[in-house]
Amino acid sequence: MRKNRMPISRRAMLAGAGAVGLTLNMPKGAFAAGGKLNFYNWDTYIGETTIEDFTKETGIDVQYDLFADNDELFAKLRNGNPGYDLIVPTNDFVERMLTADMLVPLDHNKIPNIKNLDPAFANPAHDPGRKYSMPYFWGTIGIGYRISKVSKVPDSWADIYTSDEYAGSIAFLNEATTIMQMAMKLMGKSMNDWSDENIAAAEAMILAQKSRITAFAPDNGQDLLLAGEVDLAMEWNGDILQAMDEDDDIGYVVPKEGGLLWEDDLCIPKGGPNPDAAHAMINFLLDDKVGAANADYVYYATPNAAAREHLGPEYNENPAIFPSAETLAVSEVSIYPGQEVISKVDAAWTRIKAAG
Amino acid sequence: MAFFGPTAGWLVLFFFVPLAIIWVYSFGENISLTEIKTTWTLDNYKRLFQPAIISLFWRSLWLSFISTIICIMIAYPVAMVIATSSAKAKPWLLLVIILPFWTNLLIRTYALLNILGTRGRLNDLLEWLWNLGDGTLALIGLGGYALLGDAFQPVKFLGNPSGVMIGLVYVYLPFAVLPIYSSLERMDRNLLEASLDLGASQWRTFRSILLPLSIAGISTAAIITFIPMLGSFLIPNLLGRGQVDMIANVIERQFKSANDWPFGSALSLFLLYITFIILAVQAFASMRKGGNRDG
Numbered sequence: 064m065r066k067n068r069m070p071i072s073r074r075a076m077l078a079g080a081g082a083v084g085l086t087l088n089m090p091k092g093a094f095a096a097g098g099k100l101n102f103y104n105w106d107t108y109i110g111e112t113t114i115e116d117f118t119k120e121t122g123i124d125v126q127y128d129l130f131a132d133n134d135e136l137f138a139k140l141r142n143g144n145p146g147y148d149l150i151v152p153t154n155d156f157v158e159r160m161l162t163a164d165m166l167v168p169l170d171h172n173k174i175p176n177i178k179n180l181d182p183a184f185a186n187p188a189h190d191p192g193r194k195y196s197m198p199y200f201w202g203t204i205g206i207g208y209r210i211s212k213v214s215k216v217p218d219s220w221a222d223i224y225t226s227d228e229y230a231g232s233i234a235f236l237n238e239a240t241t242i243m244q245m246a247m248k249l250m251g252k253s254m255n256d257w258s259d260e261n262i263a264a265a266e267a268m269i270l271a272q273k274s275r276i277t278a279f280a281p282d283n284g285q286d287l288l289l290a291g292e293v294d295l296a297m298e299w300n301g302d303i304l305q306a307m308d309e310d311d312d313i314g315y316v317v318p319k320e321g322g323l324l325w326e327d328d329l330c331i332p333k334g335g336p337n338p339d340a341a342h343a344m345i346n347f348l349l350d351d352k353v354g355a356a357n358a359d360y361v362y363y364a365t366p367n368a369a370a371r372e373h374l375g376p377e378y379n380e381n382p383a384i385f386p387s388a389e390t391l392a393v394s395e396v397s398i399y400p401g402q403e404v405i406s407k408v409d410a411a412w413t414r415i416k417a418a419g
Numbered sequence: 420m421a422f423f424g425p426t427a428g429w430l431v432l433f434f435f436v437p438l439a440i441i442w443v444y445s446f447g448e449n450i451s452l453t454e455i456k457t458t459w460t461l462d463n464y465k466r467l468f469q470p471a472i473i474s475l476f477w478r479s480l481w482l483s484f485i486s487t488i489i490c491i492m493i494a495y496p497v498a499m500v501i502a503t504s505s506a507k508a509k510p511w512l513l514l515v516i517i518l519p520f521w522t523n524l525l526i527r528t529y530a531l532l533n534i535l536g537t538r539g540r541l542n543d544l545l546e547w548l549w550n551l552g553d554g555t556l557a558l559i560g561l562g563g564y565a566l567l568g569d570a571f572q573p574v575k576f577l578g579n580p581s582g583v584m585i586g587l588v589y590v591y592l593p594f595a596v597l598p599i600y601s602s603l604e605r606m607d608r609n610l611l612e613a614s615l616d617l618g619a620s621q622w623r624t625f626r627s628i629l630l631p632l633s634i635a636g637i638s639t640a641a642i643i644t645f646i647p648m649l650g651s652f653l654i655p656n657l658l659g660r661g662q663v664d665m666i667a668n669v670i671e672r673q674f675k676s677a678n679d680w681p682f683g684s685a686l687s688l689f690l691l692y693i694t695f696i697i698l699a700v701q702a703f704a705s706m707r708k709g710g711n712r713d714g
Contacts, residue, residue: 279661
């Protein structure tokens with residue numbers, strides 16, 4: 064790089080740069096505390112009036128910010144909490160944040176509504192005893208499809224991973240770990256068995272199928288499905304449910320080899336200015352009526368058993384929201400595999416993207 | 420206190436300091452999920468030479484190069500039209516070119532998604548043309564031969580390099596038009612008139628007079644379209660449908676899902692070095708030209 068000749072003395076330059084360096088040590092937590100909650104959540108993931116109802120009931124103002132995916136959430140909090148009180152990571156990212164010691168233990172005394180939870184969620188593997196998280200919504204990843212364009216219900220991952228029946232009409236998620244995990248399910252392995260052979264076999268399978276895949280869709284597989292650009296899309300169940308709402312010709316299925324079970328949790332990151340407000344919001348969201356209104360709008364599966372009692376059969380018995388017992392038996396929860404596996408998966412993913 | 424002026428301060432704070440941080444990161448390694456230790460290791464730079472990364476760099480260079488050529492070929496006539504238009508029309512034509520700048524890149528790219536999809540506007544148009552052609556053929560008695568095929572097959576513009584190139588050309592065309600326009604605008608028209616008076620054909624005048632004198636504008640246009648194209652991430656992601664990744668997509672992944680900031684820093688700096696080399700070549704070439712050419 065060519066050096067610019069500046070018409071000032073070296074001393075003035077160093078003094079100025081030093082002043083600049085001082086400003087970089089600005090304290091984190093630039094948001095004000097006391098009576099204010101900084102809530103960092105996914106997009107379209109809360110009821111229409113939930114935030115206002117919270118402010119009306121508790122008097123706490125809410126600053127509501129959005130993030131697009133777990134990686135963005137983690138990248139934002141990695142170098143210190145910029146001032147968020149309440150965040151909503153997915154279960155494997157809760158594990159990742161616990162490994163990096165980024166979460167505050169919850170005070171269950173401040174969350175009496177914990178009694179409303181379905182007992183199945185009381186002791187998950189990623190957070191035994193719910194010490195650091197409360198479940199918010201859960202769901203599955205499966206295949207959304209256009210009913211009129213498929214010869215039969217695509218109830219196997221082979222329909223998009225190895226079959227050429229729907230070539231040129233398939234959308235995958237643009238997420239390396241998830242795609243490889245579903246390939247492993249198809250091979251009959253556990254999706255958390257990240258041996259080198261499994262990674263290599265999954266990579267080979269996807270490379271072989273690459274020419275038949277239309278798109279690696281970051282989050283809009285349902286839009287491609289609705290627009291008719293693809294006939295099968297690997298997607299989250301809630302996204303496909305939204306599409307089903309707009310178009311009767313769309314269906315959703317979790318393949319028979321099993322899909323991915325995910326759970327989004329409410330957590331309090333370290334360094335937030337107002338953890339009391341965060342506890343209040345968690346308790347508010349776990350309330351039965353609030354939970355019901357929230358679930359009715361967001362239309363993902365709620366772990367709040369008391370809330371479910373207020374909702375009708377078109378929610379409670381919807382197989383796209385609440386999968387059958389057989390599906391639950393073969394589906395798995397993704398466990399955070401550690402940074403080494405993440406690096407290997409990313410290297411494989413770069414190879415897949417660089418090919419052809 | 421004789422602190423230096425605000426511009427230099429801005430440069431230091433928002434350019435040199437972040438660049439220095441990235442530079443230091445590139446010699447580091449992850450010691451935990453959130454901490455980077457600067458061990459002055461060259462591992463990250465060694466990883467740049469994996470076949471997948473090299474192949475992605477090549478793809479980015481190649482796509483950007485072709486798109487730049489196409490951009491210049493479209494921009495030159497457009498710039499000529501604007502430069503030779505009346506003084507009243509000029510500002511309006513310039514506005515038409517500059518207006519897309521004021522629209523967000525994401526919106527412009529999404530608009531292209533709508534137009535280029537298999538059920539998008541462009542394929543609608545092609546389908547209409549196909550039906551027209553098919554109907555005409557049927558009218559003149561050649562209907563039975565299915566000369567245009569049995570049915571209209573929509574052209575797949577998206578999810579392959581052609582869609583990405585269309586997107587790159589569309590988004591960066593204003594960058595190309597303006598420098599060429601400004602060099603044509605500054606040109607002495609008398610030279611062209613003299614050439615035509617002396618009997619040279621239009622084409623000869625263009626080739627020997629106009630083109631050489633506007634080379635400076637063309638090379639500037641080439642640089643300021645090629646460099647951003649090289650680092651583009653959104654257009655390959657959306658228009659390439661994730662199938663035509665370029666190097667910036669890999670960089671983005673390192674800072675997010677791969678959680679490998681040292682490697683991402685090394686990749687970013689490599690892209691920066693390529694950019695500097697190109698700029699240096701251009702500066703060198705223009706210096707030499709400036710020495711040879713008389714004012």
